Amino acid sequence: MHDALLAAYGPQHWWPAKTRFEIILGAYLTQNTAWKSVERSLANLRAARALSIAGLRRLTQAELAALIRPSGFAARKSAAICAFLDFLECEYAGSLNKMSAAPTAMLEQKLLALPGVGPETAHAILLYALGHPIPVADEYLRRICERHHLLPAPLVKNHRTYSQLHALTQLAFAAEAPAAHRLHFNEFHALTVAVGKAHCGRTAQCAGCPLAFDLGKNHAPAIHRSQ
DNA sequence: CGCCAGGCCGTGT
DNA sequence: ACACGGCATGGC
Known part of the structure; x- marks a missing residue:
């Protein structure tokens, strides 16, 4: 992603x-x-x-x-x-x-x-203002994961789901980029918002979304199993 | 006009 | 635990 x-x-x-x-x-x-x-x-x-x-x-x-x-x-x-x-x-x-x-x-x-x-405000402050290596999840990430079936449905909007999205991000980056967590968490959330604004608002605008193909093809199975 | 936005919190079940 | 509604304003 x-x-x-x-x-x-x-x-x-x-x-x-x-x-x-x-x-x-x-x-x-x-x-x-x-x-x-x-x-x-x-x-x-x-x-x-x-x-x-x-x-x-x-x-x-x-x-x-x-x-x-x-x-x-x-x-x-x-x-x-x-x-x-x-x-x-x-x-x-x-x-x-x-x-x-x-x-x-x-x-x-x-x-x-x-x-x-x-949770989102706390993590955003920790990551972007205080420079601590911690993921930020948000409503866009929840919708993206929901629409790409990256977590078991239904992905309801509540505190537990936030924790799952947060943990999923942590695990995914820990597996692939152990040396650069902070930078990746920083960029990833920003990118999540960018694609969210364009394609993952409350009403889906899937046409032209850069995740429409890549996500399912390359990474969905592995991410799915990691919970 | 109606829908929506980079959530959070109190209340009821 | 979870669903649900309120919170306020401005952009599109």
């Missing part, structure tokens, strides 16, 4: 943000929200000089909510982002450097305990 998508789309250069903190904000803001809308919120934050930890800390939650309004769910997302800032301040003296030095499993546990952070 990774190779077929990379050949079709090329390197994605993810995450589309400059700083680690901006990546974290994007991870929160893009929850069930089009990235285009997230960009509007980030532009508002930039204009308000609130794209940095210190800058954002100067805002009240209500002010933050007003700025991120374009990306929806502002009440919940602003509360979640404020909770993250408090967490970062209390646990790591406000330093993403210190935070990223902690063990992956511990960070995952702490992130998941925060409000508004589920």
Whole structure:
């Protein structure tokens, strides 16, 4: 899948943000929200000089909510982002450097305990903002695996399925690319989103999908057996 | 207009 | 455990 998508789309250069903190904000803001809308919120934050930890800390939650309004769910997302800032301040003296030095499993546990952070957001922060080697699964990957029968049906959308998709990605890359996990996880999720946007939305657009042929022909049996 | 988006959470069963 | 609905806004 990774190779077929990379050949079709090329390197994605993810995450589309400059700083680690901006990546974290994007991870929160893009929850069930089009990235285009997230960009509007980030532009508002930039204009308000609130794209940095210190800058954002100067805002009240209500002010933050007003700025991120374009990306929806502002009440919940602003509360979640404020909770993250408090967490970062209390646990790591406000330093993403210190935070990223902690063990992956511990960070995952702490992130998941925060409000508004589920598995995808936690893993996206770990991989793209903190540089930890961990796969990110999402709704696109679930649909892709569902439509290509890479996991036993039905592939319902719930927490257990997320874990299976996450584990499947981990196992598949561990088997084929043990030395380059982080880079592959990084690129793979970006490519997943690229092909998902084009061909695997809620309504299928299968025509021209680069996975339509390659996936089933070369890798489906082996991936299927690995659970 | 109606459908959809790079989820998460509370509630009911 | 799992199904199901709410959450909000803007793009297409």
